[in-house]
Amino acid sequence: MIQLLAPEVADGIAAGEVIERPASVVKELVENALDAGASRISIDVRGAGKTSIRVSDDGAGIPGEELAIAFVRHTTSKLSALADLAAIRSFGFRGEALASIAAVADVECSSGGARLRIRAGEILEHGPGPLLPGVVIEVRDLFANVPARLKFLKSDATEVSAIKDVVSAFALLHPHIRFHMTIDSRAAVTSSGDGDRRRAVASVYGQPVAAEMLEMAGTPLQPLLVAGLVSQPRLSRGSRDGMVLAVNGRPVSARSLVYALEECYQGRLERGRHPIAVIDIGIDPELVDVNVHPAKKEVRFRDEGAIFAALQRAVRAALDGSDPFRYRPGEAVGPAMLEAGTRPQLMVHDAPAALAAPAATNGHTATGVLRPIGQAGSGYLVAEGPHGLVLVDQHAAHERVLYNRLLERLRAGRGASQPLLIPQAVDLDPALIAAAADHREELASLGLEFEEFGPRSLRIVAVPAELPSGRATAAIQETLAALAENRGDGAIEKAAAALACHSAVKFGDVLDIVEQRRLLADLETAEESITCPHGRPTRLLVEWQELTRHFRRNY
16 A cells, blocks of 8 residues: 655655765764854764764854754755756755754754754754854764664774764865864864865875875866875875865765776876875866765766866876885884885885986986996896986886887887797687787787687787797787776776786896996886886985985085
């Protein structure tokens, strides 16, 4: 039998769409404070948000006479007509948050000289209250009237982590607002609110991480403004937790934006590593739809391709200022640096000013060319540069040089190949055969030429000029596997990286002084030479100043 649901049942269903966990409550209340123009927002959490969540701000507040209606579903001051949905500038607009919270908790709210207490959607008290700036709202006993919801919450540690992620994201995206959050009376997140985004990053991730962030200039890319900070390639994480992406200050989950960001780091980070980023895309509200998800986590762009391209231009421009890896012994290592993947005796530091304007240092002439000294270990070149001794991973360095060369040939459409005296037949899986057929022209531009040789084989007739013929079979298999595994954009670049890897000198190969000099010279002129195409460092700089300090020559 079809029947109309009771109001409390309907409210409970609606609350489930908006309030999934304690972090949802914090998100909605912080967004309300931001919409009210607050400059200071305080959050106090107890019992992982299940016992109480208290949020206070110094914003415009709610007039005392409107306090009760504010908790009625679909009442809002953010919009009044259907046309307003086409250009939403506020964080909240549906009028559901307060009603949804009140439906599943005991809520007390004070604003405009009035006080209201409501539990499970029922008003218990309503009368005069303290005349305070902004709004003070406390949410107690969350989900007490719907115990089934409590069973689906994660551990207290997980719920606290989710709350910290919400507040941290807002603190990073709104550095002009002072955030202070305590969890069980302990400070968890505190930002200064002075408008300095780098200082906001330091408050969330620590000063060592903040020092390694590259600023995106915030240059208008019509009709967009992309601003924020991205990490240098030498700073990375094993997860995407450090990536905060937003549209008009609203944190969003958008696969296309994550892909656009990570593609900029292709060849700069090893597989499985991810950058740290705080990116806010300013866009005309009419060009983005934020009303596509119950919790407003996702957005839809009118021209997603333009957003994608603008984000990549801004990130790549920032990454052009990346610094090389530097050696710093004997310094304490913070958790952020360990997370970045550095070992305790290797620390990452800012580039010295001398890099921008080379000058004579400790009697060593400043030139842009590395002078080879010899080989050390199983495959490291030792060289002298204007700023110190440089250790170079010969395979990674040669891999970068060859990769850039292959990409240039790919762009020009002219490959440099060497015909094989005896063509080599290679047995391949059908997926690799299909990948070869789909990318025949691009592979030819890379110098790889082949013929069909039966249903499961190819006959290789020419390989890139730099590829030793004895490595052809393994190179072909890995190159085609890269194409088969990476459909779409970026597949041919990964194939080029595989070819470069097999063509490069191996770790352990002995190079004479002429070969060392040529490789170092090629590396110096190569673009993005800090890492190989797979993201491994190509060199390590031990600065003259460090040697001077170590040998006590600074007196």
